[in-house]
Amino acid sequence: MIEVYSWPTPNGHKVHIMLEECGLPYRVIPVDIGAGEQFDAKFLSFSPNNKIPAIVDPVGPDGRPMALFESGAILLYLAGKTGRFLPADTRGRYEALQWLMFQMGGIGPMLGQTHHFRLYAPEKIEYAIDRYTNEARRLYGVVDKRLAHSKYIAGPAYGIADIAIFPWLRGWKNQGVDLAEYPHLRGWFDEIAARPAVQRGVAVLEEKRRPLVDDKAREQLFGATQYKRH
Template identity: 80%
Template sequence: MIEVYSWATPNGHKVHIMLEECALPYRVIPVDIGTGAQFDTKFLTISPNNKIPAIIDPQGPDAAPISLFESGAILLYLAGKTGKLLPADTRGKYEVLQWLMFQMGSVGPMLGQAHHFRIYAPEKIAYAIERYTNEAKRLYGVINKRLASSRYIGGKDYSIADIAVFPWLRSWKNQGVELKDYPHLKGWFDEIASRPAVQRGVEVLAQQRKPLMDDKAREMLFGATQYKRH
């Protein structure tokens, strides 16, 4: 059984959804990032960047255990393990992978900054709010244009590219975006949201998550603790 060290965040939900889609047995170990659980020594041995999610698969390659951090790497690993949600042909595989990298390099970091400056930053900096809100809208536009000519983000079939992007777009209101302004994206979003495995995946740990607005949570996520040597 795969052990999943996670929390109810977009990056955590990616892995929860993938495990549900692949019907893999898994056990969730909550890592409450608002209380500093991500700095626990045991967790740092499998996720040295102190970020969730991370996994341990006791039945890894050659039947030997493997631990992995970084949600994109985990999605690729699970796709390889199961033979699901990543095309087998070279052209199709790289079409999906470019959009997975787009999520990892642009959608996650930029929308994360939009969340930070619009919601969590103690000081409201107009320049930062405008910059990252505009970037969020630009990225939604890129996705909307892609979905005008492709049923799914990675191509004609549902894949890890859709699983990677979807959780980040669930917070569109917090990013200063209106889904109705992106009709192709909205149609895709509604379809993905209706998938039973997706619905199960986004509920994992959802009841344990609390608003990250108190002083301790701010310190754990954005304060000096992040920059200490571990």
């Protein structure tokens, strides 16, 4: 059974959804990022960047345990393990990978900064709020334009690019976005949200979700503890 060290965030939900879609048995070990559990020595031994999620598969490719951090790498690993949600042909695979990289390098970091400056920053900095809100809207536009010509993000079949992007867009209200302005994205979003495996995936650890705005959570996530060498 795969062990998933996680918390109910977009990156955590990406892996929860993938596991549900693949039908793989897994056990979730909560890592309370607001309480600083991401700095635990055991967790750091296989997630050296102190970020969730991470997995430990007791039966890796060579039959030995395999630990992985970085949600994109985990999605690729699970796709390889099951032969699902990533095209087998070379062209289709690279088309999917470019959109996965788009999520990892664009949507995740930029929407993460949007969340930070709109919700978590101790002071409201107008320039930062405007800069990242506008970037969020631009990225939604990129996805909307893509979905005007493609049923799913990477082509005609649902796959890891959809799984990677969807959880980040669930926070559209907090990002200053109106989904009504992106009709192609909205149709895709509603279809993905209705998938039973997606519904199960986003429900994982949901009872533990809370606003990370108290002083302790701010310090663990954005203060000196984050920048210490652990």
